[in-house]
Amino acid sequence: MPPSPAPRGTRTTQPHGAAPVAALQGITRSFGGVTALDRFDLQLRRGELLALLGPNGAGKTTAISLWLGLLEPDAGAVDLLGGPPQDTMRRQGLGAMMQDVELPKELTPRELVRLASSYYADPLDLDECLRRAGVTGFADRAYGKLSGGQKRLAQFAVAICGRPRVLFLDEPSVGLDVQAREALWTSIRGLLATGCSIVLTTHYLEEAEALADRVAVVARGRLIASGSVDEMRALVARRRISCETRLGEAEVAGWPGVQEVRRERDRLHLTAVDAERVVRRLLAEDPALSRLEVREAGLGEAFNTLTKEAA
Numbered sequence: 001m002p003p004s005p006a007p008r009g010t011r012t013t014q015p016h017g018a019a020p021v022a023a024l025q026g027i028t029r030s031f032g033g034v035t036a037l038d039r040f041d042l043q044l045r046r047g048e049l050l051a052l053l054g055p056n057g058a059g060k061t062t063a064i065s066l067w068l069g070l071l072e073p074d075a076g077a078v079d080l081l082g083g084p085p086q087d088t089m090r091r092q093g094l095g096a097m098m099q100d101v102e103l104p105k106e107l108t109p110r111e112l113v114r115l116a117s118s119y120y121a122d123p124l125d126l127d128e129c130l131r132r133a134g135v136t137g138f139a140d141r142a143y144g145k146l147s148g149g150q151k152r153l154a155q156f157a158v159a160i161c162g163r164p165r166v167l168f169l170d171e172p173s174v175g176l177d178v179q180a181r182e183a184l185w186t187s188i189r190g191l192l193a194t195g196c197s198i199v200l201t202t203h204y205l206e207e208a209e210a211l212a213d214r215v216a217v218v219a220r221g222r223l224i225a226s227g228s229v230d231e232m233r234a235l236v237a238r239r240r241i242s243c244e245t246r247l248g249e250a251e252v253a254g255w256p257g258v259q260e261v262r263r264e265r266d267r268l269h270l271t272a273v274d275a276e277r278v279v280r281r282l283l284a285e286d287p288a289l290s291r292l293e294v295r296e297a298g299l300g301e302a303f304n305t306l307t308k309e310a311a
């Protein structure tokens, strides 16, 4: 089937040259009256971490489920490691950690990983796998007795035990404390260093900023933007300005280029599209203005702007 054209309004930056290891091409997938994905195109390049961002119900899990062969598309083509995802040999190269995972409660993480490893031709050493996933400290406790975060890490151990070439992580850090999340990130970086390609969905934008080579923003089943974190920030040329000033919130809110204004005690916080112009006016109208700071907008602001535009 020929690929469908990208939906109108998709903003895509230039590819970085690496060959794709997985692709969704012109995918449409509906559930009853709900179109979860609508002429959706996405590629995963070798050795990259692609962060899939989008509001609840955007279609992220549906995209991963198609790549895993858990769902069939209504239209379009799914490619995983050069062919359809249902192929058994191809599945040897695959690891996945989905959102709602049920594992046998009475087995320990060590037993779960040993069992999962038996499906793979060349699994990781058992202790090495437990260590990499940060599971060693509770590897011999029954899965059913673990905390939510510990269960997530045990699921991660199961996902990586087969030395996956392509790894899908659907909101992996939900429920993890700061330390466990840092350990997970270290482990993910280690996998990337070995050439593993990773698709990660997250609602934590700082996680995407910390890990992603590339970000894809999905809204209402459509890809609305993709590029590096810096490229995504640049798509919304907004900057944050803050300063101590006697100027009022309402007064500044009406200036050209000012998008949002908020006062916090003595400080005024602004988001502006034409920061230089706004800064010049601030200084002109309040010569006593002090402690001026201008920063790039974060991925969070870019994400909010993009998804609001698509709504």
Ligand SMILES: Nc1ncnc2c1ncn2[C@@H]1O[C@H](COP(=O)(O)OP(=O)(O)OP(=O)(O)O)[C@@H](O)[C@H]1O
Pocket: 031, 032, 034, 035, 036, 054, 055, 056, 057, 058, 059, 060, 061, 062, 063
């Ligand atoms: N099995 C299903 N049956 C019916 N509707 C479904 C099913 N799976 C997904 N949907 C619908 O498809 C849309 C996309 O869902 P999906 O789970 O892919 O979103 P998501 O981006 O992963 O959301 P979240 O961030 O909340 O996990 C939603 O409207 C959802 O209700």
